[in-house]
Amino acid sequence: MSRIETIAEGVTLYLGDCREILPTLDGVRHIITDPPYEDELHAAFGKKIRRNDGAHLPRSVNMLKPIEFEGINATREDVAAALVRAAEGWLIVFTLAEGVRAWRDPIQAAGGKWDTTLAWIKPDASPRFNGQGAARGFECAITAWCGKGYRSWNAGGKRGIYTHCVNTGRQGEHPTEKPLALMAEILRDYTKPGELICDPFCGSGTTGVAAVKSGCGFVGIERDEKWFDLSRRRILAALEQTDMFVERPKPAKQESFEL
Numbered sequence: 001m002s003r004i005e006t007i008a009e010g011v012t013l014y015l016g017d018c019r020e021i022l023p024t025l026d027g028v029r030h031i032i033t034d035p036p037y038e039d040e041l042h043a044a045f046g047k048k049i050r051r052n053d054g055a056h057l058p059r060s061v062n063m064l065k066p067i068e069f070e071g072i073n074a075t076r077e078d079v080a081a082a083l084v085r086a087a088e089g090w091l092i093v094f095t096l097a098e099g100v101r102a103w104r105d106p107i108q109a110a111g112g113k114w115d116t117t118l119a120w121i122k123p124d125a126s127p128r129f130n131g132q133g134a135a136r137g138f139e140c141a142i143t144a145w146c147g148k149g150y151r152s153w154n155a156g157g158k159r160g161i162y163t164h165c166v167n168t169g170r171q172g173e174h175p176t177e178k179p180l181a182l183m184a185e186i187l188r189d190y191t192k193p194g195e196l197i198c199d200p201f202c203g204s205g206t207t208g209v210a211a212v213k214s215g216c217g218f219v220g221i222e223r224d225e226k227w228f229d230l231s232r233r234r235i236l237a238a239l240e241q242t243d244m245f246v247e248r249p250k251p252a253k254q255e256s257f258e259l
Contacts, residue, residue, distance in 0.1 A: 007232060008239050010196065010217030011208070015228045018200035018221045019078055022086040025219060029195040031087040031146075032186060032207050034094040034178055035079065036072045038102070072099075079200075080106035086198065087146035090153075090190050092118075094141045094178070103142050112144035115151060118160040120182060124167055141186075155189040162186065173230055174204035183210040191216055205231030209238040 002016035014021045072079070083091055084107055091112055095103055100117055108114055118141040128135040143160075145151040164182040171177060183206050191197060193215035199207040202220035208231060211218040218235070222228040 003228075005232065007236055008212070011212060011235065011239070012219050013202065013208075013228060013232055013235075014219070014221045015223065015225060016221065017223050019075070019082050021221050022082040022198075022200060025086055025198065027088075027196050028086050028198040028219060029088050030090040030092070030191055031083050031198045031200065032090070032092045032183070032190070033083070033199045033201045034176065034203060034207075035201045036070065037096060037176070038071055038073060038099050073102075076102060077106045080112075081110040083107070083200065084110035084112040084144070084146050086200075087112075089145070089147045089195075090151075091144045091146050092141050092186065092190065094120075094139060096136075097138075097140050100140055100142055107142070107144050112146050113151070115143040115145055116160055117142050118162060118186075121161060121163040122166050123163065124165045126166075143190075153190050154192070158189065171204055171206075171230075171234060174227060177204045178206050180206055180210060183207050184213065187211060187214050187216065202231045203227050205234040208235045212238050213241075 002014060002021065004012065004014055006012045080103065083093070091107065093103055093107075104114055120139045120141060122137055122139065125135055125137045162182055162185055164179045164185070166179065169180045187197070187207075187210050191211075191214070194217070196217040196219065197207065197211040198219040198221070200221040202208065202222035204227060205220060208218045208220045212235060220231055220235075222231060
């Protein structure tokens with residue numbers, strides 16, 4: 001059962017599965033989203049990690065909390081097709097380096113025009129706690145053009161490298177929350193005020209916060225009610241913050257109904 005809540009003019013949240021909701025949407029210009037990681041990484045979270053570096057910690061310790069939702073592997077092909085069909089401009093999907101090829105193939109098969117891979121550099125990324133190799137210091141975001149005509153963006157010849165600390169400006173409840181400054185920079189580069197941005201894996205709502213702060217409309221989709229409610233709270237708080245240089249979406253009579 002889906003729930004729809006309009007929290008401002010042009011700002012709507014859906015509680016439900018994006019594969020069912022995306023085909024019902026009209027006018028989505030860009031999709032910018034952070035789906036679940038690959039199954040292999042999800043399986044690693046919550047496991048005991050053995051240390052061999054001589055640090056003063058137990059030899060076996062839980063260093064990573066489990067992720068409470070499944071990985072993307074089983075649904076990636078269907079999700080990729082729904083994303084390409086719904087977007088009229090850019091499709092930007094965060095993934096680990098291991099997932100770049102896995103996303104590229106179904107996006108191209110669905111008709112998306114592959115563009116490039118962005119790199120999010122994480123200066124404060126967690127170390128490799130078991131001491132057996134290098135820690136992950138970056139994450140990728142693949143980009144594809146799903147619209148007609150030529151690709152367009154706002155950043156000229158800028159390189160696709162975004163350097164933002166993981167733990168700066170985080171709300172902190174969601175386990176894979178992206179920093180607001182990162183999402184704001186990506187929106188500045190790829191979108192224009194007044195366009196409708198969609199995040200089909202809304203999570204903690206960071207993309208929505210960045211969108212309304214930049215004067216864009218926003219559609220968020222989240223199937224976990226816990227994160228749906230968190231997104232709603234954060235986006236409402238962002239709408240209440242004034243910015244004399246940005247025209248925000250106008251308040252709307254809050255509506256909520258179930259399908």
